[in-house]
Amino acid sequence: MKIKFNQRLFLIIVISCFYVNYASAQHKEVDIQLTATKLTSIALDAKIDSIIKILTLEEKIAMTHAQSKFSTKGVARLGIPEIWMSDGPHGVREEISWDSWSHAEWTNDSITAFPALTALAATFNPELSANYGSSIGEEARYRKKDVLLGPGINIYRTPMNGRNFEYLGEDPYLAATMVVPYIKGVQKNGVAACVKHFALNNQEHWRDKINVELSDRALYEIYLPAFKAAVKEAKVWSIMGAYNKIRGQYACHNELLLNKILKTDWSFDGVVISDWSGAHTTEESAKYGLDIEMGTGTDGLGTSTANHYDNYYLAKPFLKAIKKGVLSEDLLDDKVRRILRLMYRTNLSFNRPLGKLNNKEHHEVALNVATEGIVLLKNEDDFFPIKDDKTITIAVIGENATRVMAPGGGSSELKPQFEISPLEGIKKRFKNAKIIHTMGYSSGPSVYDEVIPTKLDQDSLYVKAIKIAKKADVVLFIGGLNKNHLQDCEGDDREIFQLPYQQEKLINGMHEVNKNIGFLLLTGNAVEMSWLPKTKGVLQTWYLGSMAGEAIAQIISGDKNPSGKLPFSFPKKLKDNAAHFYGETSYPGVNMTQHYKEDILVGYRWFDTKKIAPQYAFGYGLSYTNFKLSDIKTDKNVYSLTDKITVHCTVTNNGNRQGAEVIQVYIGKLNSDVKRALKELKGFKKVFLKSYKKETAKIEINVSDLAFYNEKISDWAVEKGTYSIYVGNASDSISEIIKVTIK
Incomplete structure (x- = not known):
């Protein structure tokens, strides 16, 4: 007993030096x-x-x-x-x-x-x-x-x-x-x-x-x-x-x-x-x-x-x-x-906050992310924004106008306190215009691991949508993908690059009776866009959660100016995507093995380097106002490895609406000793400007961040020589190219 007691006493003394006390079993919980x-x-x-x-x-x-x-x-x-x-x-x-994977049914x-x-x-x-x-x-x-x-x-x-x-x-x-x-x-x-x-x-x-x-x-x-x-x-x-x-x-x-x-x-x-x-x-x-x-x-x-x-x-x-x-x-x-x-x-931290749930601040954050994330892809004849006018009839057509998205998608399913649908948001904002709605198509129930066909008659939905489109001054088609199995959903991939559920047929039919069509595209992925000429405006609206409808209404009404930029490229056809260019061995694989044959040329790196025009480029996004990038320069022309490259760029808002532009800085190595992409994103800055105002922004890039992974030495290395700095507002929209030297 004496030996055991001394061992314990020794342990107490040592640990006390570190503010810990194991003097008794009753105190252990507090100590921990x-x-x-x-x-x-x-x-x-x-x-x-x-x-x-x-x-x-x-x-x-x-x-x-x-x-x-x-x-x-x-x-x-x-x-x-x-x-x-x-x-x-x-x-x-x-x-x-x-x-089990069943819901616990809490309230x-x-x-x-x-x-x-x-x-x-x-x-x-x-x-x-x-x-x-x-x-x-x-x-x-x-x-x-x-x-x-x-x-x-x-x-x-x-x-x-x-x-x-x-x-x-x-x-x-x-x-x-x-x-x-x-x-x-x-x-x-x-x-x-x-x-x-x-x-x-x-x-x-x-x-x-x-x-x-x-x-x-x-x-x-x-x-x-x-x-x-x-x-x-x-x-x-x-x-x-x-x-x-x-x-x-x-x-x-x-x-x-x-x-x-x-x-x-x-x-x-x-x-x-x-x-x-x-x-x-x-x-x-x-x-x-x-x-x-x-x-x-x-x-x-x-x-x-x-x-x-x-x-x-x-x-x-x-x-x-x-x-x-x-x-x-x-x-x-x-x-x-x-x-x-x-x-x-986490759970043993003394000063852990208590948390908050569903407060107005969270809803405001969700709304701000949603409005800033929406990307204006096309705006022919200034289709957007749409005025709230008593003389206008707006046909809101598409299942995604009312479909609840939060519960789908697999393990990222959510049970929100509320989810404002696009139709609900539009009706709330457009109180003067006449709003009429019909589904146009049906995808069936939202299920994680199987496809359940719709019980609704697609032909009847199509006919009704064409009739309503013919009566309207403006058609807002709200379609795209959803979070069903084989769409944007965990568990398996999409099977087609085109719009599902005969949506392209519906767009073509509506276009025959009404040329004034805007498309609100709800997806988490790029889709094939052969239907693009049949639309005057396209907004990429993603899955926006609780505040979806309000965010969408703020953008299409012009209450907020779209400032989102695409975080991935939209290829014109699936084969234009690098992973699909090399066939099944690259995607989805052969005999349960796949080879990333495109190597480092992923996304815009592939389109740029192979000179393939995308449908919409990485970093692309329009605005309701007009921005100009000018006076683009670097702080010097020659840099060492420990330097920072500082890029200066003046952004001018030449329009009558406040908005935001994203300056994007890409860098490429001329005459590289290794295979390189034409250019790679190395810096960006979002600049918010009132109408007819300008601001000079500064973007700093570490020269060490220009390194490539050298497989010969299994480490990073920076090549000396000449580099091109591309400054623009999309990967395919470059305003200035500056050459600098790395010693």
């Missing part, structure tokens, strides 16, 4: 809840190590795998809490049952649905991204969530990917710039952001089987920068693995991605969480970087074995392997150490 912010990182690490020493092997094992659909176990005897997670790149998902889990991340990316406004992250973090905190499973930052490689609407576009610089303030905004609420899906989860088709083969340059230059920024700049607390394989090894336990790049090269000190059922073996899960295993075999469709959570790869099999000496307990301790660090940042 001391704020991490009061401790240095060294003291916190020592504190965590001291906790690990008093945990049993079984208690540590229980912390590394799920106990329900969205939670992991704590240690009740020590006051160590459970960890609660929620889906939610653009809103906190409604409560799911403990052990207090309705939230604000924020615009999907494609809309956020289209704002080109990092300040809005910070507000977005802060608001969704507050809602997650109010719902008592510790980890928000988002944002999604996989690169838009093909317009067929069913999950692109959850991501931040095709350009790594744009995605990196927008994701950092989002993460910081979430985490200041004591909720961990969980960036996903790490990495190369660029299609839903065969997502849990496909093996991705690509060059190191493509990996490091295109698909990793946003994740790196999330770790190195935003200091994200958790990250989710992807379903797919990379070079033959599953991403959720991948030695290259997780152990080398993430945890060694980037010094990530947070937690790696598997995507649900993303783990496949005990040995690889233990050794190759996975910290928390979620969803294995308990997806509501699999095993019903008693205590099935205990049969996860990181559960009883892991415990058994450690006891037999097959796997080291040090592997487990590293996972628990990371989990405890996550807790001290």
